[in-house]
Amino acid sequence: MKPDIMANPEKSGFEELVPSRYALRVGEIDVLVISDGVLPLPTETMATNVDPDVRAAWFKDMFVGPDMFDWALNVLVLRSGDKTILVDAGLGGQFPGFPRAGQFPRRLEAAGIDLASVTDIIITHMHMDHVGGLLVEDVKQRLRPDVRIHVTAAEVAFWRTPDFEQTAMPNPVPAVLRKTAAQFIEAYAANIRAFDAECEVAPGVVARLTGGHTPGHCVVHVASGGERLTFAGDALFPVGFDHPDWHNGFEHDPEESVRVRVRLLRDAAASGEYLVATHLPFPSVGRVAVDGDAFRWVASFWDF
Numbered sequence: 386m387k388p389d390i391m392a393n394p395e396k397s398g399f400e401e402l403v404p405s406r407y408a409l410r411v412g413e414i415d416v417l418v419i420s421d422g423v424l425p426l427p428t429e430t431m432a433t434n435v436d437p438d439v440r441a442a443w444f445k446d447m448f449v450g451p452d453m454f455d456w457a458l459n460v461l462v463l464r465s466g467d468k469t470i471l472v473d474a475g476l477g478g479q480f481p482g483f484p485r486a487g488q489f490p491r492r493l494e495a496a497g498i499d500l501a502s503v504t505d506i507i508i509t510h511m512h513m514d515h516v517g518g519l520l521v522e523d524v525k526q527r528l529r530p531d532v533r534i535h536v537t538a539a540e541v542a543f544w545r546t547p548d549f550e551q552t553a554m555p556n557p558v559p560a561v562l563r564k565t566a567a568q569f570i571e572a573y574a575a576n577i578r579a580f581d582a583e584c585e586v587a588p589g590v591v592a593r594l595t596g597g598h599t600p601g602h603c604v605v606h607v608a609s610g611g612e613r614l615t616f617a618g619d620a621l622f623p624v625g626f627d628h629p630d631w632h633n634g635f636e637h638d639p640e641e642s643v644r645v646r647v648r649l650l651r652d653a654a655a656s657g658e659y660l661v662a663t664h665l666p667f668p669s670v671g672r673v674a675v676d677g678d679a680f681r682w683v684a685s686f687w688d689f
């Protein structure tokens with residue numbers, strides 16, 4: 386049982402006990418991970434191509450479940466040169482049933498970052514837990530009218546006629562995803578800067594198309610002063626280190642998602658760079674090691 390102040394921080398009138406933000410530097414670039422909160426998800430969505438007993442055993446070993454678990458939601462803020470870049474925007478507040486998510490606007494403010502100072506936004510993909518925050522009325526009002534939103538052309542094209550054939554999402558998620566993506570495109574049509582394979586948003590900040598999770602999914606590479614960090618978006622989930630070949634119910638192309646995930650994990654293990662991902666437990670800052678046929682998450686030692 387969590388103390389009331391943590392369950393309802395906005396009602397307490399006090400600072401949150403856990404500020405839910407973590408800062409680090411990659412060379413000359415400031416990186417801030419902000420938790421948008423958590424949302425409960427069925428464990429069965431985390432492995433749709435394995436025996437339920439095998440999946441249940443994995444979650445049991447993690448002391449999580451058995452049926453539901455709290456899905457972390459991380460948002461990234463980068464400062465490079467004169468650019469302030471938001472990477473994804475969390476779930477927002479318009480979806481009933483997820484009272485613990487949608488915290489990013491308040492936590493961004495608590496971190497001293499004004500939404501009006503954001504020059505660029507990178508959207509890894511247009512699922513509602515990544516664009517929902519931009520549909521919050523107050524967020525829309527506070528963003529500058531000329532903010533540039535970088536998203537792949539493949540992602541914009543996909544959501545015109547989205548295909549859920551290979552997904553295994555609980556209802557009514559597909560319908561809500563379609564609606565949210567359409568609302569996002571409509572609200573920000575004038576701001577969207579679609580790119581094909583790669584886009585250098587600021588010095589040392591490059592968004593790169595991977596596909597897989599959605600056909601237009603991208604990751605963000607940060608490099609400065611010989612240091613590197615990759616924000617993996619939804620190419621990687623907590624089960625992905627032990628079982629990179631497990632299909633996730635939210636993946637629109639599960640086979641391609643496995644290829645993307647393995648490539649990303651191999652690259653991160655070889656380079657020793659930081660890896661951050663949307664749905665790894667906050668603060669989601671760590672590195673990857675090779676562990677036999679699979680991988681191992683090596684969480685960073687927190688630096689206060």
Ligand SMILES: [Zn+2]
Binds near residue numbers: 514619664
């Ligand atoms: Zn997601």
